[in-house]
Amino acid sequence: MRRPGWTVYGLLAAVVLGSMFPLWWSIVVASHDSTVLARDRFPLLPGGNFFRNAATVLDTVPFWRATLNSVIVSTTVSASVVFFSTLAGYAFAKLRFRGSGPLLVFVIATMAVPTQLGVVPLYQVMARLGWTGELTAVIVPGLVTAFGVFWMAQYLAQAVPSELIEAARVDGANMFRTFWHVGLPAARPAASMLFLFTFVATWTNFFWPFIVLGPSNPTLPVALQQLQAAHFVDYSLVLAGAVLATVPLLVLFALAGRQLVSGIMQGAVKQ
Amino acid sequence: MPAPAPVPPRGGRRGRGRLGRLDSTVSPYLYIAPFFLLFLVTGLFPLVYTGWVALHDWDQIMGQGEFVGMANYVDVLTGRGFWRALSNTVSIFVLSSVPQILAALLIATLLDRNLRARTLWRMGVLLPYVVAPVAVALIFNNLFADRFGLINLLLETAGLEPVRWHSDRFASHVAIATMVNFRWTGYNALILLAAMQAIPRDLYEQAAIDGANAWRQFWSVTVPMLRPTLIFVIITSTIGGLQIFDEPKMYDQFGRGGADQQWQTLTIYLYELGWTRADFGMASAVAVLLFLLIVAFGVVNFLLTRRIAHDEGGRR
Numbered sequence: 001m002r003r004p005g006w007t008v009y010g011l012l013a014a015v016v017l018g019s020m021f022p023l024w025w026s027i028v029v030a031s032h033d034s035t036v037l038a039r040d041r042f043p044l045l046p047g048g049n050f051f052r053n054a055a056t057v058l059d060t061v062p063f064w065r066a067t068l069n070s071v072i073v074s075t076t077v078s079a080s081v082v083f084f085s086t087l088a089g090y091a092f093a094k095l096r097f098r099g100s101g102p103l104l105v106f107v108i109a110t111m112a113v114p115t116q117l118g119v120v121p122l123y124q125v126m127a128r129l130g131w132t133g134e135l136t137a138v139i140v141p142g143l144v145t146a147f148g149v150f151w152m153a154q155y156l157a158q159a160v161p162s163e164l165i166e167a168a169r170v171d172g173a174n175m176f177r178t179f180w181h182v183g184l185p186a187a188r189p190a191a192s193m194l195f196l197f198t199f200v201a202t203w204t205n206f207f208w209p210f211i212v213l214g215p216s217n218p219t220l221p222v223a224l225q226q227l228q229a230a231h232f233v234d235y236s237l238v239l240a241g242a243v244l245a246t247v248p249l250l251v252l253f254a255l256a257g258r259q260l261v262s263g264i265m266q267g268a269v270k271q
Numbered sequence: 272m273p274a275p276a277p278v279p280p281r282g283g284r285r286g287r288g289r290l291g292r293l294d295s296t297v298s299p300y301l302y303i304a305p306f307f308l309l310f311l312v313t314g315l316f317p318l319v320y321t322g323w324v325a326l327h328d329w330d331q332i333m334g335q336g337e338f339v340g341m342a343n344y345v346d347v348l349t350g351r352g353f354w355r356a357l358s359n360t361v362s363i364f365v366l367s368s369v370p371q372i373l374a375a376l377l378i379a380t381l382l383d384r385n386l387r388a389r390t391l392w393r394m395g396v397l398l399p400y401v402v403a404p405v406a407v408a409l410i411f412n413n414l415f416a417d418r419f420g421l422i423n424l425l426l427e428t429a430g431l432e433p434v435r436w437h438s439d440r441f442a443s444h445v446a447i448a449t450m451v452n453f454r455w456t457g458y459n460a461l462i463l464l465a466a467m468q469a470i471p472r473d474l475y476e477q478a479a480i481d482g483a484n485a486w487r488q489f490w491s492v493t494v495p496m497l498r499p500t501l502i503f504v505i506i507t508s509t510i511g512g513l514q515i516f517d518e519p520k521m522y523d524q525f526g527r528g529g530a531d532q533q534w535q536t537l538t539i540y541l542y543e544l545g546w547t548r549a550d551f552g553m554a555s556a557v558a559v560l561l562f563l564l565i566v567a568f569g570v571v572n573f574l575l576t577r578r579i580a581h582d583e584g585g586r587r
Contacts, residue, residue, distance in 0.1 A: 016398075087305065242409040249403075
């Protein structure tokens with residue numbers, strides 16, 4: 001196939017610059033002093049004030065607490081989604097049981113249900129349990145997703161040869177041993193992608209954590225909201241917070257961006 | 272759909288007795304149980320129970336009060352807040368979905384060429400996806416600032432009037448839609464790209480032989496072949512778009528959708544009823560109405576695309 005001309009590269013470069021510029025701009029603003037920004041208005045290069053702004057952010061909101069909370073919540077939720085989805089996906093793809101067809105249809109149907117609209121009763125449940133303000137209130141509703149089950153079922157259906165399961169069973173392995181030694185290793189590529197996407201989604205999630213967590217025990221997006229509520233006009237400060245909260249995911253992107261790309265493209269082909 | 276499962280081993284084979292048989296009948300249910308239990312408790316039950324709460328006088332602190340029938344719905348539907356939030360939500364949704372899907376289509380066709388370093392280009396368009404909507408909102412608040420904002424500065428430099436990005440209702444919707452588009456366009460472009468690559472190349476060759484130029488090929492080969500994927504993208508962006516909260520919530524420091532609620536969306540309205548006014552009954556009524564709205568959009572979408580598919584079939 002012919003290589004494309006310069007117009008294609010030029011247009012793509014413009015798109016990529018457009019997606020990088022706001023991030024660059026946030027670094028520029030976060031590393032200046034707000035008063036400077038108001039006066040000469042148009043610096044295009046970072047200044048030398050980032051660490052001072054960052055220090056003020058750390059003084060204003062419980063930033064380290066929020067970072068730790070985000071790490072705990074995102075890791076727990078992602079690990080749990082991967083484990084339970086693999087387990088259920090394996091059952092749907094490889095085991096025969098009464099009702100499996102309708103149950104899988106139910107799973108697929110629930111993917112389109114906006115469960116976020118159940119916030120009022122969910123909040124009541126959490127209040128009843130005494131979990132409001134606690135990380136458990138954010139973790140527990142995230143432990144499983146219908147998408148995860150569907151994704152793993154799709155993958156495992158073609159990734160695990162049924163003969164292998166048969167062989168393990170004939171050798172006398174019980175059901176769970178068979179899952180552990182045959183299903184789980186085969187699931188690894190799809191499982192790591194599911195982990196990545198769940199991690200990004202949980203890390204960036206705002207609506208429910210904002211409602212159920214208090215100001216003293218926030219996740220990062222909730223802490224950013226507090227920072228803005230307290231210092232809206234001081235853009236340097238607010239954007240220093242935004243930069244600090246985004247850096248971990250930029251690192252993740254540098255390490256696993258390639259996998260994110262192929263995950264999105266595979267999900268699209270299969271649906 | 273998963274491939275047909277293997278025939279489970281018959282009980283008693285190889286000395287595996289009743290226990291082994293129990294293992295193979297019960298295990299599948301144990302494996303799917305965590306998903307169903309957690310989903311029922313944290314997903315389905317709250318959603319269904321919302322309908323029950325909406326029929327009561329229900330205070331966040333005092334709890335369940337009298338059964339009031341449709342009174343909460345009447346209050347919501349006769350008040351000004353709901354309709355304003357509804358029109359803001361739909362306006363922001365249209366401004367974010369239509370240009371976004373067109374741009375994603377364009378970017379996907381660019382990426383579908385035989386590029387050098389193609390993974391790098393793909394990563395480049397996906398970058399905004401890892402930035403949290405809250406952080407995106409903070410950055411764009413600065414770009415769209417009424418005074419000293421970069422965008423207004425550029426407009427003034429070009430000799431144009433600065434736009435009142437916050438006080439002007441439509442302009443605020445444009446700014447919020449821009450944040451959504453920034454984060455999701457590249458993501459959707461990759462989904463469309465994957466579908467484009469699955470189109471058999473000889474369809475293009477045939478069209479070229481029939482004398483179709485690139486533009487013509489795009490509309491009569493690429494777009495029709497992408498229809499299922501386009502429907503998927505449109506439906507997911509409808510479900511998400513009508514529930515938009517983060518970006519408008521963060522568009523100023525008060526988080527109430529503007530001084531005149533000019534960019535207050537339905538979920539912000541829901542939040543305000545439930546957690547500022549502590550009226551869980553009315554908040555639930557809004558949740559139910561928003562749910563019905565999403566279902567209605569889904570049905571209209573389904574009927575429209577089916578109609579288009581049928582027309583297409585008639586012409587062939």
